[in-house]
Structure formats: structure tokens, C-alpha cells
Amino acid sequence: MESRNKFVLLVLSIISIILIGITSFNDSIISPLRQAVGIVLLPVQSGVNTAGRAIYDSIEEQRKIHSAITENIELNKKIDELTQENTRLMADSGELARLRELYKLDESYSDYTKVGARVVAKDSTKWFSTFTIDKGSDDGIAVDMNVIGYGGLIGIVTDVGKNYATVRSIIDDISRVSAMSLRTGSLCRVDGNLEQYNEGRLILKDVKSDADVNEGDMIVTSNVSTKYLPNILIGYARDLKDDSSRLTKSGYLIPVVNFDNISEVLVITKLKEVSDQ
């Protein structure tokens, strides 16, 4: 009995270590299983989520005056719209000035087709910033699609099932986004960082030391990014300082999105096309 338990423990441990090894290199082996479970779990998640939210909402609504809520929602929506509109306009004019001679940019991200989705589950530990949405491959969502909302970039789809998708937000510790200053087009990189996000910011790095990036500049996704569509607002530059190497500058980025209470998102159903050259 005793030795059998130890034997089982040992065998299972070895199996899981082998699985970790295999799936570190090739995630696709496990994805059919993940998808199957996701399909089964999503109704449960949606149900629990809806029930929980209904309870929470009713408590919440008693606390607040109803009209204030509706007004707030309306105003927020307007702010979102205006920020989005503003970025679009700034993107348009900035692009236009720089690139009019070179090529015509006829896309800005409000032109992309988007799918709205609800966030149904989140990682409960604070270690990771990933969440599940209630739309999947059936709704045309695929891995690497960009997720936006609340006026800016939220994250990227990392995993897709029939009726659900997993999104990794840009504040996750392993997230890296190739970005640029909207005003000058100087390239940089936005890294998610758990320590910095506690202060409400992300890391902005790899800015060339002679690049013209100022305090408060709008930082958007770059043209050269392999996965992110260009000109999606991420946030504003802050506290740029020279690195010890003197070749690059780094600082912080204040995101436009408040990641603490994301409940609805938009998924852009257009993948960035990258030529193989």
C-alpha cells in the first residue's frame, strides 16, 4: 500500500516532467485536449460568471444611484470613443506628414473589422495576466489576433478553442510589444512587468539614445511588429533616461487601459501579414 503510493507518485511525477519537457517545445500536442476541456468548461464559466455578476451587480446597484451609473457608462463610452477617434486622427495626421511621399496608408484601426467578446474567466493568481473570452474559432477568432478596448491595446490571443479564446494582456510579465512614438515614428519596445504594473505602468525600452521621444508622447504599436497591427494606442511615455550603455534610453509607459476591470473587449479579426523576406 505504502510503496504503491510512492510508486504512483514517482511515475506520475516523471510523466508530468516529461510532459513539461515536450510541451515546452511543442504546445500543439496538448491543444486538442485543452480545446475539448475548454468547450466543456465554457458553459460552466459563463454560467457561474453570469450568476456571480448578477449577484454582485444587484448589490452594486443598490449602493449607487441609478442615474449616475447610466450617465457614467455613457460618458465612459464617449471617452473611449473620443480617445479612439483622437488616436485615429493623430495617427492619420502623423502618418500623413511623415509618409505622404512614401506610401499611402489607407488603414487605421477603426477600419478593421472587430468582434466584441465578454471576459468570462481570469487567472486567479496575480502571477499571470491572462483571461478567457466567450468567442472562439466559430466567431472567426484565431491565434495572434490583437485585442483592444477601452481606447487602447489590451493584449493578444494566445489560444483558441471552438467557443472560447485565451488572451494574454500586455501587462503580463512575458509580454513584449514592438512599439513606436506616434509623433516621430522612433521605435521602442513595451514590456509587461509585474513589479512595475503594481505602480500602474509598463516598461518602455530600447529607445535609441538619439531618438526624439518626449515625456508624454503617445506610444502606439509599430509598423515592424510581427504580431501587432500598426498604430494601436498603448499609452504614454514617462521618465525616459539614458541606459548605462548610453546607446539606448528606457523609461515607463502609462497604459491608457485600466487592466483591473476589463469586462468586454474587441478582437480585431485581421492578422498582421508579414512577408517572409
Added chain:
Amino acid sequence: MRRIIVNIAFIIFAFALQICIFPFIPFLYASPNLLIILTFTYGFSLGVEEGMIYGLICGILMDLYVAGPFGFFTFLFLWIGFINGKLSTYFYEEYIVLPVAVCTVSEVMYNVFIYIFKFMIRDKFNIVFYLENIIIPEVVITLIFTLILYRFLLWYNKKLRVLDSRGINR
């Protein structure tokens, strides 16, 4: 047998709660790790074998939900179930200090394991920050939930045991 089915159902429900409800409650700074509570309570009160079964199920659920290499959480929960099962020789129902200590150790073990293999491995060495901001809040809230849930879990498992033995006798 009935006990195992009910407990598995309970684990799935707790898992749903953990990823669908707690993260959305804005005033909760950290969310309790219900799966740890279940694994350690079951292991601690029911023995090695069931500790390992429930640990395995919790781990697989977590692995299936969290993207990335598969097997990480399975390994972790399996060991938490096993170690707590080993401790069941010291199990007395009235005695609350040991389970509280066991829960704390399990939680710290769980979080340190995540820290080492998902963060330190990528050169993130500021362990004090992670301790203060993630590990300790989570341990505290999990402990609070343990104090609430522990008695309930023991009580209904006792009920189920009585039901099960009646079923066999019949």
C-alpha cells in the same frame, strides 16, 4: 465511491469559482486559492491515496486552463496532495493549528514554485517584491477561507463516509 464523485464535482465547482468569480470582485486584493484548500484538506483528512487523486485532478484542471507547458501544475498539486496525505497520521479533527500551518506551507510552496520556475528562471530576482505583493496577500486570504471552509469540508466528508458505508452494508 460516492465521496470521490462528490469531491470531484466540488473541485470543478471551486475551479469555476476561482477563475470566474474571485478575479472579478474589485475590492479583493488577492483571490483565495480554493484548489489548494481542497487538495490539502482532502489529503490531510483522507490520506495519501485520495490526496494524490484530488491533487492530480486540480493540477490537470490548472494545466488545462493556464497556457504554457503542460504538467507544471499537475506535478505541483500531486506533491501537495502526497505530502499532506503523509501528514494525515497527525490528523485530529478538533485540532486547528496543524491544518493552518499545513495550509500556509502548501500555499507558500505553491507560490515559490511558480516564482522559481516562471519568474526567477527569467532573471527576475526581486523576491521581496513578489513576497510582499503576491505571495503574502494570497496566503492570508487563503488562510481566511481555510478557516471558513475546513470545518465544512470535514463535516460533509464525514456525512458522505456514513452514506457510503451504509450503501455497502445494504
